[in-house]
Amino acid sequence: MTHAEALPAWAALLTAFLVLVGASLTLIGAIGTLRFRTFFERVHAPTLGTSWGTGAIVLASSLLFSVLGSRLVFPELLIGVFVSITTPVTLMLLARATLYRERSEIASAAAPDLLEDPGDRPT
Numbered sequence: 001m002t003h004a005e006a007l008p009a010w011a012a013l014l015t016a017f018l019v020l021v022g023a024s025l026t027l028i029g030a031i032g033t034l035r036f037r038t039f040f041e042r043v044h045a046p047t048l049g050t051s052w053g054t055g056a057i058v059l060a061s062s063l064l065f066s067v068l069g070s071r072l073v074f075p076e077l078l079i080g081v082f083v084s085i086t087t088p089v090t091l092m093l094l095a096r097a098t099l100y101r102e103r104s105e106i107a108s109a110a111a112p113d114l115l116e117d118p119g120d121r122p123t
Contacts, residue, residue: 011067015060022056025049039098047091054083 004012029049036042058080065073 015064018056018060022053026053043091043095047088050087051084055080
């Protein structure tokens with residue numbers, strides 16, 4: 001059903017290696033997310049784990065199905081490009097939004113009277 005017996009040994013070994021590397025990088029990213037304390041430290045680990053981990057797994061899938069089908073498989077490459085582009089951008093936007101929010105909270109705590117409407121003050 002899977003036609004795995006038709007896969008050459010070199011392709012099977014390379015596919016297994018790429019899947020192992022991709023899974024390891026994704027696991028390292030997940031562990032980094034758990035170990036770091038602040039949000040800004042946590043943003044970095046899953047970005048690398050997702051990007052490089054997904055890239056290795058996509059390469060493994062593309063290699064496997066290209067060798068079995070004797071043609072290049074493009075959907076895997078499109079998935080890899082999409083994930084590699086969107087994950088870092090999304091996490092960068094989350095980090096910027098969090099930084100803006102923290103700065104706003106610090107500013108409102110330091111000078112709460114600056115945030116009030118000037119028309120509400122007694123003269």
